[in-house]
Amino acid sequence: MQIAVLGAGVIGLTSAYYLNRAGHQVIVIERHGEVATETSFGNGGQLSYSYVAPLAGPGVLSKLPAWLIRRDSPVRFRPSVSREQWLWCLKFVFACTQRRSNLTTRELLSLSFASRALMHQLLRDEPTLDFDFQHSGKLVLHRDAAAMQAAINLLNFQRSLGCEQEALSAEECVALEPALAHVRERIVGGIHTRSEDTADCHRFSKGLEAILRARGVRFAMNTCIDALEVAKGGHIVARSSDGVVEADHVVVAAGASAAQLLQPLGLHVPVYPLKGYSLTYPLGPQAVAPTLSVTDFARKVVYARLGNRLRVAGMADLDGYSLKPDPSRVAALRAEAAALFPQVVADDVDAAEWTGLRPATPQGAPVIGPTRYPNLWLNIGHGALGFTLASGSAALLTGWIDGKPDPSLARLFSLAE
Structure with a gap:
């Protein structure tokens, strides 16, 4: 056909x-x-097969008021007269339940595990493909005890669905990824998933x-x-x-x-589109940069090493179809990268900027x-x-x-x- x-x-x-x-x-x-x-073109670079929990979850609604008034918040909502936008938001609110979040996670894991097997088979079938693919593993960092406990609860649920994850102390996170040594006092622990990959989507x-x-x-x-x-x-x-x-x-x-x-x-x-941002930093031969894929859970920022580059991506702006970047959001992302991996962004290293619209469903x-x-x-x-x-x-x-x-x-x- x-x-x-x-x-x-x-x-x-x-x-x-x-x-x-x-x-x-x-x-x-x-x-x-x-x-x-x-x-x-410039997405986060993470092939996150085991970490697919939706944004709509039982703890999100309580965070939204603080998120909406902060310029550097991971999620931002700009109300408009668009009926499409308000219907999406209403459906998102109704999806923020434990039952719906668990069901969506279960469904997404079934698709992501199939996708992982197919991606690895595609790599074997198409040896000429070269896109900075690495079996890097993924570390999700948590900054407070309550968030870490919620992550452990989710880990236990996802283990029942076939995920291979483990909870680590702050010391164990640093031992696994030495580039995090300087922020040891700011994290309480993390979730490590060995089976995750990183690659350049473009x-x-x-x-x-x-x-x-x-x-x-x-x-x-x-x-x-x-x-x-x-x-x-x-x-x-x-x-x-x-x-x-x-x-x-x-x-x-x-x-x-x-x-x-x-x-x-x-x-x-x-x-409906959720506007996101990314920065891509060049890495010198002596750069103190992560080799693992890293996610800062509280900030909703992801870090992925793509060959001799570090991709930093985050933000979710619900403000229509415009691709015009907001300088304050780019600045906030730069500040997050500088705080977590200062050696990468030292000496005013220039980074390639990107803005894109993620096509999201409420659930x-x-x-x-x-x-x-x-x-x-x-x-x-x-x-x-x-x-x-x-x-x-x-x-x-x-x-x-x-x-x-x-x-x-x-x-x-x-x-x-």
Whole structure:
């Protein structure tokens, strides 16, 4: 079959990869001149297979008032007249329960474990891919005893679902990652997950593009989809500035813009952008930088070593679709990096800045699978876990299109209408 994939970020490219491997003719349509120029360009670099608990959790609502009034808070909300924004927020509030958080965590772990196995298989199948991949392991730092105890409780729950994690004291955290020695007095402990990886999502995406082009996948770059229209028989056609895209099936992998693209069809997907920021610091040969993937839980900032660079990413701003960076948020991220790893940012080392829109659902789980239209498919809403879940999501989608959906996953992520 001829399948059009709308979007050339990591979700669209992995979708194209698995569809091509299944024998389909694929065309990838992208509004920019290069692949992976938006959300997939400068993300956190963590392949966080075992640490997928959603942002919506039982302790979040009590933190929101303090977060909303601080300029350096990890989450910021700018109210607007957008009905879409307020509906998303209302659904987020209702998702902040222990029961919903546990259920979403369970669902995401099932997809992330499948994605981990597929990513490792992809590495074996595609030895030419070079994207700073490392089996680094992940350390989540906690700054107060209550947060650490809550993390231990979550650890016990996740162990029952197959995660391999361990709780460490502050001394054990420093022994594992010596670059944290100077902040020993500021942390109470951490959660270590040996099975986590780090990698450069942009380089991965560019590598996949080269593989796909070599295998006959077509790319229509600098091509905007103006509308999705209903044709005879209830089938959907994608219309661009160049006319109708010839395809038997259409896969929407358009990230944060998916909801606006689908709304005229009467498909109201709960996807809204959370603006995030990242900094990428060059590392000299003597840099005292982490080798582990590190997450500062209280600050919601992640650190990933990508070859001779350190990626620092964080912030979640709920303030619409604008990609314009907020200098105060960039400054706050720089301050966090300087406080945790001062040797990396010493002497005014310049860092590459990035701003992107993470396409998030209120509950934290992506939307993957069919719609009421027989040839329209979705692979959207991965939030901060797009790179982590990309392979599993693409394989699930491909099986579904081929009429062989994974029975353990298909019912979990499909669109409820």
